[in-house]
Amino acid sequence: MSGFRDSRLAALKAKIAALEAGGRADSESLPFGAAAIDACLPGGGLPLGQWHELLGAGMETELGACPAAFAALAAAPLARRGQAVWILRRDDLFAPGLVGLGFPAERLIQVCARDEDEALAVAEDALSTLGVAAVFAEVEGVDLTAGRRLQLACEKHGATGFMIRRRPYGGQARKETAGSAAATRWKIAPAPSEPGSGEFGLGPPRWRVELERCRGGRTGAWLLEAEAAYTWEAEHGPHPLRLVAELGDRQLAPAEPVRLSA
């Protein structure tokens, strides 16, 4: 009985996932390699062929360094499969820094857009290009219409988008739009590093990563570390991000509804 129920449930979940992926049956995902994170994501990993929203807090809303670092690390395995495009409003991305994190900067094309609309248009164009695996765009915000357009572009050839929310220096914060077409929304904040015992200086970089929204999955918060950053091993290994700890103090609603049962 329970076996039948489970199989029905699995079939239904697959059907919903297929509907959400816009009819693309072969919706792939990129596992983080940590069960705690992958369990929250639909398909057991970062959904590909969709776009993700990344944002920072405080100083990071203008700098956009932590979300960019997280996006580069999460997309590094993708960039090794194809080409990557990074759309900037401010030309301050430093390729040697990406190499240190293990991102193949030799496969990255950078584009400096003149304004917000142009950045979104270029992102859409790049996402719908064959051979482009990952597109990063630094934008102020993505409204519902732009988000749907990005989603359609992603579905063309299965490219994955990373929209890094970044405000121009001294600019006003944009009004938050209610809905979003993003598959996931992540909030990235820096976290103090832990050097190994007997070592001086800084340890491998760490981030406090919150999965704020996840279509077809659950939310969560974790402490992640780029273990191999700034070493020659940075570009090797299954996934550059390692789970250090699951963060208990979630400000969000509990992921699983409280089951009321007798």
Add this chain to the structure above:
Amino acid sequence: MDKAARALGLFAGQKATDAMALVPDLVSAESEPEADATALTALADWSVRYSPAVAEDAPDGIFLDISGVAHLWGGEAQLLADYRARLAGSGIFVRGAVADTPGAAWALAHYGKGAEIIAPPNGQADLLAYLPPAALRLEPAAAAQMERLGLRLLLQILGLPRAPLARRFGQQTLVRIDQAMGRADEALSFRRPPHPWFARLAFFEPISALEDLQRVTRDVAAKLCARLEQEGRGARRLRLVFHRVDGRALPLEIGMALAARDPARIAKLLAPKLETIDPGFGIDVVTLEAEAVEVVSGRQVRLDARAEPAIEEGLGPLVDRLSNRLGGERVWKTAPVQSHVPELSARPAAPLTAVPPYAWSPEAPRPLRLFRQPEPLDLVMALTPDDPPRQFQWRKRLHRVARAEGPERIGEEWWRGDIDDVSPRHVRDYYRVEDQDGARFWVYREGLYEDGVPARWWLHGVFG
């Protein structure tokens, strides 16, 4: 007409039968003016090795403008000697002269005494004086008239009053005299290197509607691309010019990352720019010129659908679209430069350049965001002058440093600049610091420690 022929009594313009009578075993050949002209053009093309400005002088002469190039050969005499020697090597015997004006040089080459004549600057008048009037390239009627009047030498003509001279022999005679003496300019039509990648469409009626412009762009692109296709080539840069009825030419340019010859793609790249064209009273000619033409081998598109897609299919057109829409300098790939100075170690390169992996060592930590201008830090506290800071203020926020790493000393590249500007003040000591929240910064102290001089601290980037 060489010496041997002259000795037999032959001369140019002689009847073939007379010549046969003089020399019974004469071998005669048909005159071929077209072949002569082709050979002269080939010779003019070859002469470019001496000077970029070469003009043909049909039927048997070549003008070279050697101003500013003679010293490369050791002087005018050496240039002329080298020219004649090389031609003699291939069985062509020529006479040459160097003078201030094309007219004087022509006269000396055709009628002067000797095969190599160098006229000193402003000295052509003395050399020309004893030449016949025909040396001035006069019209046949005028030359014959002078002959009849007993004017055998230029000396006699140059002294005559100008007005009667013009009345009797025509205005052209005066012009030729002035040109030979350097009193009037002479326009030579210099040889132009052939530009084969060119297509032109002329219209019966001038056009001005945008749809028409789009249509003719497609047509002219198809015309040029058919030829590129035939010869296995593609163009990297194209220049489309609309010629208006009022004589103005309106150019449009596009560039492509990979050489292409697909008319639809070229028309698509040009289409958004057509709106900027002001047709005025109409456009009657459109030309398309391909620059930077390269050999493009037709490559087989994927048999194996799983392989990485070819650049021509996806990335190439994307780069073209973006660089034509945003401007070439806004689309780039970062390429490495051998330099320790962080801001100099990366440079923007063309978006489809092949950059080797590990172009930068991952072991030297570099920030993800590098500021173009380092930003000054205030309220920096360090325990000793060469210690990392314990706290600093940046953009009105105080950061307490929890961990620090360094210094990494980066000196200036003294071998590049002026030696007088080199100073120990340009040395930078970089520290990687982490504040209480975990935010990681790349800060540096400028210059070496000096007693009594407060240290200056800068933020050069953030790691994220």
